Amino acid sequence: MILIGGARSFFLTQGGQKLHMHSYPAGEMFGGMALVSRSSDYLLSTEAVRDCHTLVWEHVRIRGLVEQYPRLLDNALTIASDYLNVSIAAQVALSCHSARQRLAEVLVNLASGIGHRVAGGIELMVRNEELAVAANITPFTVSRVMSEWQRSGVLAKRRGKVLLPAPERLLLQDI
Numbered sequence: 001m002i003l004i005g006g007a008r009s010f011f012l013t014q015g016g017q018k019l020h021m022h023s024y025p026a027g028e029m030f031g032g033m034a035l036v037s038r039s040s041d042y043l044l045s046t047e048a049v050r051d052c053h054t055l056v057w058e059h060v061r062i063r064g065l066v067e068q069y070p071r072l073l074d075n076a077l078t079i080a081s082d083y084l085n086v087s088i089a090a091q092v093a094l095s096c097h098s099a100r101q102r103l104a105e106v107l108v109n110l111a112s113g114i115g116h117r118v119a120g121g122i123e124l125m126v127r128n129e130e131l132a133v134a135a136n137i138t139p140f141t142v143s144r145v146m147s148e149w150q151r152s153g154v155l156a157k158r159r160g161k162v163l164l165p166a167p168e169r170l171l172l173q174d175i
Contacts, residue, residue: 005052
């Protein structure tokens with residue numbers, strides 16, 4: 001569990017490409033495979049995106065706690081259900097939304113997940129390549145669309161950072 005800071009999970013393809021999968025703000029859990037009774041490989045890795053403080057449970061200890069406190073398993077199933085919902089939403093977006101809509105949704109979701117409030121809005125530490133993977137578009141498209149949004153004042157882009165004065169304005173863009 002992330003107590004302070006933020007993290008993100010990623011998947012490494014066979015070709016070595018790092019695909020961003022999920023962002024974890026303070027208060028969110030990751031590493032749910034530790035709850036599974038059988039030994040399982042983790043499909044995702046998790047890395048800090050800001051200085052973090054976390055709580056960590058060893059497999060044997062968390063399994064013992066689940067047996068003692070079944071509510072923990074209920075909570076884990078709720079989290080797994082949320083991930084399934086996110087996966088379905090991603091598939092719907094890929095099938096039904098334009099590249100601009102997907103990029104706007106990614107930025108808004110990241111703002112609420114790993115963004116941190118600064119003077120002037122919400123700041124994200126994210127690169128075009130990461131946004132491209134998350135929105136399933138090319139880095140060129142990310143650069144072009146974000147340049148348009150910067151010219152219209154919806155966001156400010158700096159190397160490795162995006163400032164969103166009002167993230168919800170992205171969803172109102174003529175996309």
